[in-house]
Amino acid sequence: MIKLVNISKEYKSGVKALTDINLHIHKGEFVYIVGESGAGKSTLIKLLLKEEAPTSGEMYINGVNVTKVNNRRIPYIRRNLGVVFQDFRLLNNKTVYENIAFAMEILGADPKDIRRRVPVVLNRVDLSRKSSSFPEQLSGGEQQRVSIARAIVNNPPILLADEPTGNLDPDNGLEIMKILNDINARGTTVIMATHAKEIVDNLRRRVIQLKDGVIVRDQKRGGYDE
Amino acid sequence: MNNFRIIKSTFRQSFKSMWRNRGMGLASISSISAVLIILGFVLVLIMSINALVVDVQSKFDEVEIFLKEDITEENKKLIEDFAQNEDGIKSIEYISQEKALEILKKDWGEEADLLEGVTTLPDSYKIKIIDIQNTDKIVEKINDIEGIDKIKYHKDIIDKLKVFAKYIRFGGIIVIAVLIAISVFIISNTIKLTVASRRREIGIMKYIGATNSYIKTPFVLEGVLFGIVAAIMSILIVYFGYGYLFDLINGKLSVLYSIMLVPPETILKDISIMFLVIGSGIGALGSIISMKKYLNV
Numbered sequence: 174m175i176k177l178v179n180i181s182k183e184y185k186s187g188v189k190a191l192t193d194i195n196l197h198i199h200k201g202e203f204v205y206i207v208g209e210s211g212a213g214k215s216t217l218i219k220l221l222l223k224e225e226a227p228t229s230g231e232m233y234i235n236g237v238n239v240t241k242v243n244n245r246r247i248p249y250i251r252r253n254l255g256v257v258f259q260d261f262r263l264l265n266n267k268t269v270y271e272n273i274a275f276a277m278e279i280l281g282a283d284p285k286d287i288r289r290r291v292p293v294v295l296n297r298v299d300l301s302r303k304s305s306s307f308p309e310q311l312s313g314g315e316q317q318r319v320s321i322a323r324a325i326v327n328n329p330p331i332l333l334a335d336e337p338t339g340n341l342d343p344d345n346g347l348e349i350m351k352i353l354n355d356i357n358a359r360g361t362t363v364i365m366a367t368h369a370k371e372i373v374d375n376l377r378r379r380v381i382q383l384k385d386g387v388i389v390r391d392q393k394r395g396g397y398d399e
Numbered sequence: 400m401n402n403f404r405i406i407k408s409t410f411r412q413s414f415k416s417m418w419r420n421r422g423m424g425l426a427s428i429s430s431i432s433a434v435l436i437i438l439g440f441v442l443v444l445i446m447s448i449n450a451l452v453v454d455v456q457s458k459f460d461e462v463e464i465f466l467k468e469d470i471t472e473e474n475k476k477l478i479e480d481f482a483q484n485e486d487g488i489k490s491i492e493y494i495s496q497e498k499a500l501e502i503l504k505k506d507w508g509e510e511a512d513l514l515e516g517v518t519t520l521p522d523s524y525k526i527k528i529i530d531i532q533n534t535d536k537i538v539e540k541i542n543d544i545e546g547i548d549k550i551k552y553h554k555d556i557i558d559k560l561k562v563f564a565k566y567i568r569f570g571g572i573i574v575i576a577v578l579i580a581i582s583v584f585i586i587s588n589t590i591k592l593t594v595a596s597r598r599r600e601i602g603i604m605k606y607i608g609a610t611n612s613y614i615k616t617p618f619v620l621e622g623v624l625f626g627i628v629a630a631i632m633s634i635l636i637v638y639f640g641y642g643y644l645f646d647l648i649n650g651k652l653s654v655l656y657s658i659m660l661v662p663p664e665t666i667l668k669d670i671s672i673m674f675l676v677i678g679s680g681i682g683a684l685g686s687i688i689s690m691k692k693y694l695n696v
């Protein structure tokens with residue numbers, strides 16, 4: 174599903190954020206990416222999102238080589254990837270419902286499908302009651318659930334999450350993890366960069382540990398530390 | 400179906416954002432209108448001068464060939480034959496001494512008695528040239544024939560007028576080009592504000608997988624709508640403004656100088672099309688320029 178071959182990333186500033194990354198992630202896997210601050214976790218997510226281009230190496234998503242693609246094709250690659258950020262990134266002038274519907278409108282979805290689909294995902298993140306609230310009227314945990322709903326509304330095969338619990342207290346973090354786990358159980362591949370030791374240790378999944386841009390551990394059902 | 404829906408929501412977005420930024424929008428519309436209105440009057444000026452040139456040309460397509468008194472009949476025949484065979488000549492007319500005097504008398508009217516006893520008028524030919532561009536060549540050829548005293552024609556006036564018309568056209572184009580550049584700049588700044596205020600939204604749209612054209616279109620549309628509104632305003636202003644001027648001036652001009660301005664009705668269609676095209680072009684260009692920076696998320 175995702176394959177990285179000898180991927181390296183050096184930023185223009187000269188920082189080598191990733192060096193020789195070889196990685197194979199299968200359909201339906203749940204993968205934590207852990208490591209100290211600056212280890213290169215976000216950089217890895219950005220490469221997958223085509224927000225940054227790798228300096229060398231090859232990258233495949235769904236069997237398609239996406240290492241070097243025309244800018245015009247990037248939106249279509251991104252439609253395979255739901256994405257969740259630490260800071261939620263919701264539109265404050267749109268309601269919860271509209272924020273989610275928006276992701277479908279952009280792809281030109283049928284309004285009938287939108288009306289049918291949005292309540293389903295809202296229910297999935299347990300926010301049916303908040304459908305017409307604005308993001309500012311929600312708690313951090315609720316906002317993150319909206320952003321997860323938006324990420325999965327178009328049914329992407331892969332969900333990328335960069336520290337989705339980073340701004341949340343443990344309880345809310347746990348709530349988010351339940352939802353991500355549920356999404357994964359329904360067949361979506363989940364890749365999650367995180368600092369949350371408790372979560373990684375309790376919900377044991379494949380752990381890929383980065384240190385200074387190099388994979389130092391790739392462990393099935395691993396813990397946060399070795 | 401898909402596309403239609405996207406177009407609909409795109410329009411909605413454009414109108415919303417125009418309404419939100421109506422202050423700057425007004426500035427944009429005014430600047431495009433200013434360009435178009437000036438363009439309109441420059442055009443009217445150019446068209447009037449062109450009409451004048453055509454008019455003058457038709458009046459000055461005559462060449463007068465004055466003959467020496469001792470010109471032979473063969474040479475007269477040569478001139479006539481030449482005129483008949485030369486493609487560039489429309490007509491030739493022989494004007495004898497007597498006829499020349501008659502014409503003069505008619506021109507002088509009441510003071511015609513002063514001409515009493517004048518007998519030194521030469522015989523002449525009056526030739527009408529089809530295209531006055533060829534006048535020089537034709538005159539040169541006729542000049543080779545023996546027995547011609549001198550040849551008179553009005554090349555200078557026409558040349559001067561043509562040069563004048565050329566300068567007006569050239570100056571007009573420069574003024575308009577500068578004005579267009581300025582208003583593209585103003586528009587692009589207006590739209591840049593809108594784009595900047597929606598920067599976060601654009602970033603989010605890109606993460607979700609919106610195409611560049613999906614993101615760009617509302618802004619381009621916004622620019623084009625500015626342009627169209629400005630064009631409609633300018634069409635009305637130029638049409639009625641010029642119509643007023645025309646009524647005011649044209650009577651006097653045509654009496655004094657037998658010059659005709661272009662009537663407003665004849666320019667309405669041309670300026671309408673031109674204004675709509677240029678107006679929306681300025682708007683589109685302005686917004687495309689303003690988007691460049693923000694699309695590389």
Ligand SMILES: Nc1ncnc2c1ncn2[C@@H]1O[C@H](COP(=O)(O)OP(=O)(O)OP(=O)(O)O)[C@@H](O)[C@H]1O
Pocket residue numbers: 184185186188189190208209210211212213214215216217
């Ligand atoms: N746009 C950029 N330009 C230059 N250097 C960058 C850029 N983004 C990240 N870096 C550098 O690349 C390295 C890896 O950064 P990255 O954001 O991937 O780390 P991270 O593992 O996500 O850290 P954190 O846990 O703090 O989020 C760091 O040294 C960082 O300073």
Ligand SMILES: [Mg+2]
Pocket residue numbers: 214215216335
């Ligand atoms: Mg990071």
